[in-house]
Amino acid sequence: MTDPEFMSLAESLLRALELSCDRINDESDADVDNQRVGSMVTLTFANRSQIIVNLQKPLHEVWMAAKSGGYHYKWSGTEWLDTKGQGEFFAALSANASQQAGMTLVFKPV
Incomplete structure (x- = not known):
């Protein structure tokens, strides 16, 4: 994957x-407050916990930091998958956000 392809995805x-x-x-x-600064989005929940999603351009990865831990995602050709086999990005984001918000939240690709 080229750098411009990664950045587009x-x-x-x-x-x-x-x-x-x-x-x-x-x-x-x-x-859910979301604030974007460059290639980083910070989600802040009512209880002040946060999830941070940022791009790691040199590695062509998307990183997510949540209360449950840190996760790295690479483009599989169809979706963003965890590099350690922990699943798809939006499913993991939904699960982590739901846990931190104390209610079911569903994030989806466009």
Whole structure:
């Protein structure tokens, strides 16, 4: 994968994450603040816990840091998969965000 291909796919992931936050806040009682600075998005929940998603351009990876730990994702050709076999990015983000928010939250690719 070339650097421009990675950046296009990774930017799509970050946009989908931001749009999911907007949808979640509009459709539920969840209070998920999302703040983007460059290639990093910080999600902050009502209890002040956070999930941080950032791009690791040299490695062509997307990293997620949550209360449950740190995760690295690479593009498989169809989806972002954990480098240690822990599953797909949006499923993991949904599970971690739900745990930290104390309610079911669903993040989806666009």
